[in-house]
Amino acid sequence: MADSRSDDDAGRPRVLVVGGGFAGFYALKRLERKLPADTAELMLVSATDYLLYTPLLPEVAAGTLDPRDIAVPLRQALRRTHTVLGHVTAIDLNRRTATVLQPGPDHYHGTSNDGVETEPTIVNWDRLVLTPGSVSRQFEIPGVAEHAHGFKTLTEAIYLRDHVLEQLDVADSCPNTPAGDAERQRRLTVVAVGAGYTGTEFVAQMQRWVKTVAGRWDRTGPKDVLWVLVDVAEAVLPEFGPRLGRSAMTLLRKRGVDVRLGVTITSADETAVTLTNGDVIPTGTVVWGAGVAASPLIATLGLPLSRGRLVVDPELRVSGTENVWSAGDAAAVPDLTKPEMPPAAGSEAAAAIASTGHPLCPPTAQHAQRQGKVLARNVAASLGVGNSRAYRHRDLGLVADLGGYAAVAKPLGVPLTGLLAKAVTRAYHLQALTGVPNRIRVAVAWALGYALPAQAVQLSAIPRADALMTRAQATDIYPDPPLELSRPGSPPAL
Ligand SMILES: Cc1cc2nc3c(=O)[nH]c(=O)nc-3n(C[C@H](O)[C@H](O)[C@H](O)COP(=O)(O)OP(=O)(O)OC[C@H]3O[C@@H](n4cnc5c(N)ncnc54)[C@H](O)[C@@H]3O)c2cc1C
Numbered sequence: 001m002a003d004s005r006s007d008d009d010a011g012r013p014r015v016l017v018v019g020g021g022f023a024g025f026y027a028l029k030r031l032e033r034k035l036p037a038d039t040a041e042l043m044l045v046s047a048t049d050y051l052l053y054t055p056l057l058p059e060v061a062a063g064t065l066d067p068r069d070i071a072v073p074l075r076q077a078l079r080r081t082h083t084v085l086g087h088v089t090a091i092d093l094n095r096r097t098a099t100v101l102q103p104g105p106d107h108y109h110g111t112s113n114d115g116v117e118t119e120p121t122i123v124n125w126d127r128l129v130l131t132p133g134s135v136s137r138q139f140e141i142p143g144v145a146e147h148a149h150g151f152k153t154l155t156e157a158i159y160l161r162d163h164v165l166e167q168l169d170v171a172d173s174c175p176n177t178p179a180g181d182a183e184r185q186r187r188l189t190v191v192a193v194g195a196g197y198t199g200t201e202f203v204a205q206m207q208r209w210v211k212t213v214a215g216r217w218d219r220t221g222p223k224d225v226l227w228v229l230v231d232v233a234e235a236v237l238p239e240f241g242p243r244l245g246r247s248a249m250t251l252l253r254k255r256g257v258d259v260r261l262g263v264t265i266t267s268a269d270e271t272a273v274t275l276t277n278g279d280v281i282p283t284g285t286v287v288w289g290a291g292v293a294a295s296p297l298i299a300t301l302g303l304p305l306s307r308g309r310l311v312v313d314p315e316l317r318v319s320g321t322e323n324v325w326s327a328g329d330a331a332a333v334p335d336l337t338k339p340e341m342p343p344a345a346g347s348e349a350a351a352a353i354a355s356t357g358h359p360l361c362p363p364t365a366q367h368a369q370r371q372g373k374v375l376a377r378n379v380a381a382s383l384g385v386g387n388s389r390a391y392r393h394r395d396l397g398l399v400a401d402l403g404g405y406a407a408v409a410k411p412l413g414v415p416l417t418g419l420l421a422k423a424v425t426r427a428y429h430l431q432a433l434t435g436v437p438n439r440i441r442v443a444v445a446w447a448l449g450y451a452l453p454a455q456a457v458q459l460s461a462i463p464r465a466d467a468l469m470t471r472a473q474a475t476d477i478y479p480d481p482p483l484e485l486s487r488p489g490s491p492p493a494l
Contacts, residue, residue: 023328
């Protein structure tokens with residue numbers, strides 16, 4: 001199906017934004033403010049009709065927050081933008097078109113309500129903004145795609161909450177026999193891979209919540225659920241530095257979490273994971289938080305990549321293109337606040353350096369949001385409004401909520417733990433979360449969380465197949481990248 005513009009749109013150049021996450025959303029917000037209505041038509045193709053505030057995703061899994069509390073409605077927040085729900089699966093840089101696959105009931109897998117094959121739409125653009133973010137980095141470990149669950153989308157967070165509760169139910173009804181006991185322990189073991197903020201916050205917050213509710217089952221007590229956190233690195237929360245990382249690890253171990261560092265998994269199947277040291281851990285739940293890789297769309301473009309991310313100049317213009325910009329987790333944005341690195345020897349090391357020789361900005365919401373705003377300014381400049389400028393942002397620090405009254409935070413480099421860190425963490429999220437309605441919902445939920453008993457009900461709304469990474473993150477809908485892009489030494493990872 002070809003895209004036809006309405007009369008109203010005729011003559012106005014179209015700015016097409018791919019992905020309404022932190023970078024895309026803030027780019028559009030700024031463009032709506034900056035560009036007079038007759039200067040350009042703004043169009044967003046987004047896989048979801050909300051901006052997901054991912055830093056609070058662990059609180060959805062742990063039930064402190066309702067999923068909608070952290071979903072900022074795009075159509076309400078972007079009033080001048082034409083929002084289309086779907087995935088861009090291909091871009092033609094010469095013809096200036098994008099192929100858009102819109103969801104049917106079989107999701108993105110090609111059939112519509114009445115079972116008819118859905119046809120992609122071709123959308124024209126004059127300025128293109130590529131902000132499709134990232135997906136879970138899976139490596140090629142046998143069984144991970146089939147048996148592990150990522151933790152990047154609301155679908156995955158909601159599913160994991162229900163799934164863990166279901167394991168408690170199944171465990172409770174296992175027979176009182178040696179085989180039944182073994183199955184019971186397997187069901188009550190959760191393994192999270194990756195001790196960065198995704199895996200660590202997930203384990204810390206879920207452990208606190210399950211400990212509070214587990215006593216409601218007849219045969220299960222708070223201490224019966226075993227949490228295992230595995231990482232190939234020798235540290236928990238390495239982003240926070242050794243002191244806060246150690247503090248987080250001590251807290252987790254005190255709570256009974258089995259933290260295993262210097263190992264990762266070599267395979268996963270329906271009943272267990274096997275570690276690189278040969279240990280086999282029987283489990284019914286594997287959560288995958290081992291880093292992220294740029295959206296598979298990026299590798300299909302045939303453009304220069306650095307560690308799998310699109311190479312952009314300091315003004316966020318995509319190298320080798322005209323009128324195309326990129327930002328966020330999908331882009332290799334040079335961090336101009338860090339000194340240039342000496343020319344790298346190996347191809348792996350060279351890939352870590354951005355277009356300018358500076359290191360890459362880390363893949364965080366903090367950067368993506370600010371890059372989005374600078375990108376908007378530069379797109380506007382290309383349309384004759386204002387001047388462009390380079391992206392430069394000094395990190396404000398990081399926060400990680402560890403459940404209960406615990407957190408670690410490093411605002412402007414100052415290490416904090418305990419109650420003070422918790423207060424800073426919650427204050428940070430409240431100001432960073434987009435939109436007053438969402439802030440109010442979250443603040444009220446937090447207040448109620450201290451006053452009311454923790455909730456533990458299963459909605460079982462999401463089938464297991466839809467919560468696997470391929471489906472939940474729609475990684476299988478893109479054409480294969482050109483062969484020369486899959487050469488060794490250029491890993492598609494951040
Ligand atoms: C659990 C978790 C906790 C985190 N905590 C923090 C934190 O505390 N602080 C912090 O700074 N960062 C945090 N991050 C990282 C942060 O979420 C990312 O860096 C940030 O979301 C990147 O923004 P983005 O705009 O590049 O991508 P996203 O915000 O992921 O947005 C990309 C959007 O594009 C959509 N999309 C993807 N492909 C297509 C396509 N082909 N067509 C159309 N739409 C598409 C996606 O569905 C998504 O809506 C966390 C991430 C996770 C998963």
